[in-house]
Amino acid sequence: MHQRYCEVALPVPLRNTFTYAVPASLNGEPVVGRRVVVPFRNRPIVGVAVSESDRAPETAGAEVRIKPIAELMDRGPALSANLIELGRWISGYYLAPIGETFRAMLPPETELRHDCEYTLTNAGRAQLAQFALGTGDDIPEPEDMVLLRRFEEAESVSSAQARRWPGGEAAIEKLVQRGLVIAGDVARHRKARTQTIVAWKPEGGGAGANLTIHSAETSAEEKRMSRRAQNERAAEERVREVLTATGGPVPLGLLMEKANVTRTTIQRLEKNGRLLMWEEPLTANEDPWDTDFTPPNNVLNSEQNQALAEIWRWMVAGKFATGLLHGVTGSGKTEVYLGAIDAALSRRKSAIVLVPEIALTLWTSRLARARFGEDVAILHSGLPDIERAREWWRARNGEARVVVGTRSAVFAPVGNLGLIIVDEEQESAYKQEETPRYNGRDVAVYRAHLEGAVALLGSATPSLESYHNAHAGKYRLLELTQRVANRPLAEVRIIDLREEFRQRRKAMPVSEPLRAAIALRLEEKTQAMILINRRGYSWSLLCRNCGAFVQCQNCSIALTYHKSRQRLVCHYCGFSIRPPKQCPKCHAEYLYFVGDGAERVEEYLREQFPAARVARLDRDTVRTKREYQQVLGAFAKGEIDVLVGTQMVAKGHDFQRVTLVGVVAADLALGRPDFRAAERTFQLLTQVAGRAGRGELSGEVLVETYYPEHYAIEYARRQDYASFYEKEAHFRKMLHYPPFTALASVLIRDRKIENAIRWSRALASYFAPFEERGVKVLGPAAAPLARLRRDYRFQFVLKSPQRAALGRALSGAVDFCAAKDIPETAVIVDVDPATLM
Ligand code: ADP
Ligand code: ZN
Numbered sequence: 001m002h003q004r005y006c007e008v009a010l011p012v013p014l015r016n017t018f019t020y021a022v023p024a025s026l027n028g029e030p031v032v033g034r035r036v037v038v039p040f041r042n043r044p045i046v047g048v049a050v051s052e053s054d055r056a057p058e059t060a061g062a063e064v065r066i067k068p069i070a071e072l073m074d075r076g077p078a079l080s081a082n083l084i085e086l087g088r089w090i091s092g093y094y095l096a097p098i099g100e101t102f103r104a105m106l107p108p109e110t111e112l113r114h115d116c117e118y119t120l121t122n123a124g125r126a127q128l129a130q131f132a133l134g135t136g137d138d139i140p141e142p143e144d145m146v147l148l149r150r151f152e153e154a155e156s157v158s159s160a161q162a163r164r165w166p167g168g169e170a171a172i173e174k175l176v177q178r179g180l181v182i183a184g185d186v187a188r189h190r191k192a193r194t195q196t197i198v199a200w201k202p203e204g205g206g207a208g209a210n211l212t213i214h215s216a217e218t219s220a221e222e223k224r225m226s227r228r229a230q231n232e233r234a235a236e237e238r239v240r241e242v243l244t245a246t247g248g249p250v251p252l253g254l255l256m257e258k259a260n261v262t263r264t265t266i267q268r269l270e271k272n273g274r275l276l277m278w279e280e281p282l283t284a285n286e287d288p289w290d291t292d293f294t295p296p297n298n299v300l301n302s303e304q305n306q307a308l309a310e311i312w313r314w315m316v317a318g319k320f321a322t323g324l325l326h327g328v329t330g331s332g333k334t335e336v337y338l339g340a341i342d343a344a345l346s347r348r349k350s351a352i353v354l355v356p357e358i359a360l361t362l363w364t365s366r367l368a369r370a371r372f373g374e375d376v377a378i379l380h381s382g383l384p385d386i387e388r389a390r391e392w393w394r395a396r397n398g399e400a401r402v403v404v405g406t407r408s409a410v411f412a413p414v415g416n417l418g419l420i421i422v423d424e425e426q427e428s429a430y431k432q433e434e435t436p437r438y439n440g441r442d443v444a445v446y447r448a449h450l451e452g453a454v455a456l457l458g459s460a461t462p463s464l465e466s467y468h469n470a471h472a473g474k475y476r477l478l479e480l481t482q483r484v485a486n487r488p489l490a491e492v493r494i495i496d497l498r499e500e501f502r503q504r505r506k507a508m509p510v511s512e513p514l515r516a517a518i519a520l521r522l523e524e525k526t527q528a529m530i531l532i533n534r535r536g537y538s539w540s541l542l543c544r545n546c547g548a549f550v551q552c553q554n555c556s557i558a559l560t561y562h563k564s565r566q567r568l569v570c571h572y573c574g575f576s577i578r579p580p581k582q583c584p585k586c587h588a589e590y591l592y593f594v595g596d597g598a599e600r601v602e603e604y605l606r607e608q609f610p611a612a613r614v615a616r617l618d619r620d621t622v623r624t625k626r627e628y629q630q631v632l633g634a635f636a637k638g639e640i641d642v643l644v645g646t647q648m649v650a651k652g653h654d655f656q657r658v659t660l661v662g663v664v665a666a667d668l669a670l671g672r673p674d675f676r677a678a679e680r681t682f683q684l685l686t687q688v689a690g691r692a693g694r695g696e697l698s699g700e701v702l703v704e705t706y707y708p709e710h711y712a713i714e715y716a717r718r719q720d721y722a723s724f725y726e727k728e729a730h731f732r733k734m735l736h737y738p739p740f741t742a743l744a745s746v747l748i749r750d751r752k753i754e755n756a757i758r759w760s761r762a763l764a765s766y767f768a769p770f771e772e773r774g775v776k777v778l779g780p781a782a783a784p785l786a787r788l789r790r791d792y793r794f795q796f797v798l799k800s801p802q803r804a805a806l807g808r809a810l811s812g813a814v815d816f817c818a819a820k821d822i823p824e825t826a827v828i829v830d831v832d833p834a835t836l837m
Pocket of ligand 1: 335654
């Protein structure tokens with residue numbers, strides 16, 4: 001048989017795949033799509049085989065020895081042919097290194113544990129020998145000699161062991177630096193997390209369980225023996241009692257405790273054929289919200305029915321189609337999603353539901369579980385690796401046909417895909433802000449195209465891109481124009497902060513009309529939600545003498561004051577300092593806190609309403625999924641009167657007793673120099689307004705702003721998406737922005753400003769001729785965040801009406817950088833950026 005070769009994508013930031021030989025022992029085994037362990041730079045790493053051939057690659061030198069695959073990982077391919085093709089497309093479209101793209105698609109690596117192992121080098125041995133003979137010139141430290149001796153005895157030492165030796169790892173690292181000891185990387189199989197389950201063997205077991213005593217004369221020895229036998233029989237009896245009492249198999253640990261027996265006893269009983277023992281994977285933790293949940297039993301209204309009937313038709317046609325479900329907040333889009341999943345399952349197909357945030361996977365999966373039971377798997381980055389791997393393989397093996405998850409669940413390995421739903425499709429959370437910089441929504445549409453499935457994008461405020469596609473006939477538009485049960489949309493009132501200031505001559509954390517509205521809710525005993533899209537107590541600390549804000553040491557960004565921590569914090573890199581008494585620049589003492597954040601608003605409301613139950617929900621108060629659930633759960637149960645929060649509170653949730661939503665400083669985002677500023681403001685206001693009046697009680701929304709006449713605020717007040725779209729589309733067209741132009745940003749960054757400038761200049765000369773090839777190149781200019789995490793940053797913005805031309809300019813740029821030895825990490829290419837900030 002021919003020697004087989006395969007191309008392996010490895011999780012390294014390089015743009016090529018690597019060729020390995022398939023050893024003869026694997027003949028007959030398919031390798032494409034399989035995860036493999038291969039040697040790479042002298043360490044074993046896990047990659048995925050993406051293609052196979054029986055010809056050796058043509059290399060210039062021909063002297064390269066092709067190494068064999070060390071190991072095949074799973075019983076079958078992890079990735080289907082479709083997913084491999086999807087990965088290649090992402091890598092090409094987003095200019096992302098292929099290995100890093102595939103890493104994002106594979107299950108978490110739970111099987112292998114990378115470990116460091118130390119061994120003595122020849123130099124180390126020589127040193128020991130010299131010391132023994134008393135020859136060498138430099139007399140080693142006695143501690144070092146002790147360690148070297150230990151190495152000599154142990155042959156190889158894991159880093160875990162070494163840590164416990166005198167001097168710990170630091171002492172050993174010193175020996176490594178001196179070349180006496182070498183550190184190598186080894187990969188070991190990790191034991192899957194399982195538990196031993198024990199059951200009573202029904203037939204009652206084989207022979208040899210009882211000891212019989214032959215001799216009439218019992219020696220002391222035999223007496224002891226018989227006492228042991230008696231003890232054993234008693235232990236066996238207790239084990240049997242526990243197992244019959246519980247009426248089924250029991251985990252080993254529990255059995256040992258209940259029956260008060262040792263592991264040895266149980267193992268002996270198994271050997272004697274009394275017990276059955278096997279390994280089972282540890283079960284996932286129960287979601288505490290799942291317990292007392294009864295799903296709503298809604299009868300669909302006619303708009304919902306119409307939308308669903310249309311989706312059924314697409315599903316029956318069994319061809320690729322993309323639908324945009326534009327439904328106002330509270331119009332019952334979720335019911336349509338669930339019906340669409342039903343349609344897919346009834347055609348024996350599988351479905352994926354993407355939601356923008358981990359927290360929303362809980363709401364959605366709860367509904368899905370209630371309807372589709374065990375068929376549902378959940379995939380998001382907040383799960384422990386071991387759980388995520390299990391859910392991943394459940395989907396891969398066809399045990400789960402519905403997957404609910406965040407962005408990366410678009411790669412869920414379900415077979416026979418019929419439907420991908422993208423809820424709140426406009427959310428920037430779908431855009432991954434690290435390599436591969438893909439947009440989950442767009443990947444979903446492409447995957448549906450590859451697999452002949454239906455993509456269903458849903459939103460109350462579709463992105464300009466999707467609505468434009470619907471108008472152009474690329475997507476099919478489904479509309480839900482009414483809230484369910486004829487509930488009215490909440491009324492939105494604008495509070496003009498300029499007017500407020502004229503009247504009161506004093507800026508308060510919350511305007512008077514909003515304060516009064518909250519007071520009214522407290523009297524009525526309904527609930528209020530206050531959105532303030534800034535964390536911390538004060539946005540910044542300003543010197544009134546020199547006019548400078550106190551800035552981060554690593555970023556060109558003002559530090560935010562957090563009162564509870566008594567620190568000024570950088571929200572980009574985490575840098576923090578104690579608030580200074582003097583201006584760091586001019587040493588004046590006129591420092592003033594500027595702008596109220598969520599922490600201040602919460603404090604103010606507590607002062608104003610001491611009897612009210614006020615809580616805050618933002619990344620400072622909730623750090624874990626559990627805390628998040630606790631706060632939202634408490635709010636849902638009515639244990640909180642006023643919930644203050646950042647945009648975390650704005651999304652998706654369905655609270656029935658909220659009758660007031662207040663938005664503090666609604667125009668914050670409008671000031672950003674970003675082409676999506678108006679769109680984001682409109683979306684946020686509409687979404688948050690949609691949180692009010694979702695139950696029987698009607699709702700009111702109060703929006704504070706300094707720019708009441710801005711169209712984003714005005715149309716959000718009227719909740720008029722169509723007019724907003726028209727106006728915004730007009731501007732985008734004029735200014736050459738998406739969806740009318742393909743857009744990309746290329747960022748050059750380095751610790752040294754000279755490098756960043758030099759590389760930017762080089763790239764500018766590369767881009768220059770593209771002006772004539774239909775690509776407009778703006779820059780290089782200092783990026784809006786000119787310094788971030790100590791890097792100086794320069795930015796190019798590329799625009800082209802033809803995506804292909806843009807793609808050519810970008811892939812050429814990547815090659816150019818490689819040829820000019822500009823490091824991969826210094827260049828960030830962002831295709832279809834969510835923001836230019
Ligand atoms: P959206 O996502 O469109 O904002 P949801 O899907 O969250 O809206 O639905 C809002 C609420 O309306 C939910 O409590 C849901 O149970 C309820 N609902 C959905 N469809 C109906 C219906 N046909 N009749 C009554 N209530 C419904
Ligand atoms: Zn910083």
